Amino acid sequence: MRLRTFKKGIHPPGNKERTASLPIEVLPLPQQVVLPLGQHLGAPSEPVVSVGAQVLTGQKIAEAKGMVSVPLHASISGRVVAIEPRPHACGQLTPAIVIENDGNERISSELVSNHNLDELSAEQIKDLIKQAGLVGMGGAAFPTHVKYSPPPGKQIEYVILNGAECEPYLTCDHRLMVERSSDLILGLLAFMKAAKAQKGFIGVEVNKPDAIANLKQAAAGLPIEVLPLQVKYPQGEEKMLIYAATGRVVPVGALPIETGVVVNNVATAAALGEYLRTGLPLVSRIITVTGQGIPNPKNVEVRLGTLIEDVINYCGGFKEPPGRIILGGPMTGPAQYRLDIPVMKGTSGILVQTRAEVEKPDHAPCIRCGRCVDVCPYNLLPNYLGDYAEHDKLGEAEKYGILDCRECGSCTYICPSRRPLIQLIKNAKSKIMASRKKG
Ligand code: SF4
Ligand code: SF4
Structure with a gap:
């Protein structure tokens, strides 16, 4: 059988063997969490608590500011000790709410569990998606409820879940699909009802046969198709996934809704399923901690706001002074230069590379081989x-x-001259956007 995929792309080494079969571990609660108000695309949320307030796990501590924004919730119970600029993965200091753990893990009594999907309208589900504080958990961190409010005249026919996890090293989505499939399916059904979509797809690369088998079993009898996909990068990219699943092409510069499709990450769907079942909004996530620089790589469930230093220490610390620390995968994840930045809603992994891996010879001039164009x-x-x-x-x-x-x-990956293409492109894009803003 020919597996579905997209045109072009690359085949970098997966490097997933060290963690692919490791069950999810739960990281002990940290002493303190740092919750940035801007951990999603769009407007940062606005605090609704003050310094000194006692908060409970799951309690709303910041409200969405406008349409493209989401609320933020306390990920541990304790006392708000600061609302101030703190280090953020973007490389700057940004406003954050800091909570000191009281050690009691008191859950907010206002949480409503066991929502019955049959009794909820599409509008009610959309509101719950927003109230849960959901954003794209594959890394994009775009507020999820916005995707379910298409412009007038546009209809959502299909909801596609991205379970490709095509980024090398990362296995957190793989483990989630193996271990938390019932929440994932519940979340997908809720997305489909919110969108009034006729069918759901879950795209999974074939290097995760246990996840595919598990999801097929969980989705039996439902209007959901589990799609085995070719292993190729960037298979999980929204437009690539839409083409692989439906054959539809999203026009250049257009959004997926133009083709009647919405794409969400499998972790986002599972977070919605968990919210409907338990009432607990987005206060934790699963991440992969791996790389040659980590002695005990793991898939761990981490409370949002936990500092990456605490997570790395849980995995045995550094094997040797690190060469590079990346938040997410090696293809798209940003390098980090300090350890006091928190895990956020869009953080999918921590990759620690050794100095030997990072030290590369200088780049050479372009030899016009055309390989970058081919991929x-x-x-x-x-x-x-x-x-x-x-x-x-x-x-x-x-x-x-x-x-x-x-x-x-x-x-950049394919270039034999090691040209820093993506860096050059990113810099030029920032300059163009900055000059547009200036007007
Ligand atoms: S892959 Fe590198 S060397 Fe080849 S054409 Fe592209 S930039 Fe030039
Ligand atoms: S130009 Fe390079 S980084 Fe940009 S989409 Fe093409 S391959 Fe990806």
């Missing part, structure tokens, strides 16, 4: 974009579609 899933010309970006020819770069680049990193 770009968005049919761009990364070699030209890199040249234009390097020489600050931003107008030319725009003409050649630099803003359509999804920063998947495939071109």
Whole structure:
């Protein structure tokens, strides 16, 4: 049988063996959590508690500010000790609510458990999605409820869950699909009802046969199809997944809703399922902690706001002074330069590379081999974009579609001259966006 996939792409080594079969462990509650108000795309949430307040696990501590925003909840019970700028994965200090653990794990009594999907309307489900504080947990961190409010005249036919987990090293979604399939299916059914969609898909790469078998069993008799996908990067990218599942092509510059499809990560669906079942909003997530620099790699469930230092220590600390620490996977995850940044809603992993892995010879000039063009899933010309970006020819770069680049990193990975294409492209995009803002 020919497996579904998309055109172009690359095949980087998966490096998932060390953690793929390790069951999810629960990290002991930290002494303190740091919860940034801006851990999603859109407007940061606004505090509804003050310093000194006693808070309970699951209690709302910050309200959504506007449509493209979500509320934030206390991930442990204790006392709010600060609301102030703290280090954030974006490299800057951003406002955060800091809670000191009281050691009692008191759960908010206002949480409502056992929601019955049959008794909920589409509008009620959309509201619950927002109240749960859900964002894209694959890394995008886009507020989930916004996807379920399509513009007038647009209808959602299909909801697709992304279980591809095509980023090397990461296995947290794999373990979630194996261990938490009933919450995942409940969440998908809720998404489908909110969207009035006729069918759901779960796309999973075939290197996770146990997850595929498990989901097929859990979805038996439901209007949900589990789709085994070819192992290829970036298979989990929204537009690639839509093409693989439905054959529909999202036009350049358009959103998936143009093709009648909404895509969510499997972890987001499982978080919604858990919320409907227990009433607990998004206060924790599963992450993979791995890489040559970590002695005991793991898949761990972590309370949001736990510092990455605490998580790394739980996994045995550093084997040796690290070469690079990446939040997420090696293809798209940002490098981090300090350990006092918190795990957030969109954090899927912590990858620690050794110095030997990171030290690479300098890059050489472009040899016009065209390999970057062959792999770009968005049919761009990364070699030209890199040249234009390097020489600050931003107008030319725009003409050649630099803003359509999804920063998947495939071109950089394949380049035999080790050109830092993605870095050049990212810098040029920021300059273009900054000049647009200036007007
Ligand atoms: S140009 Fe952008 S979208 Fe194309 S391969 Fe490079 S990073 Fe990916
Ligand atoms: S892969 Fe590298 S060397 Fe080849 S054309 Fe692209 S930028 Fe040039």
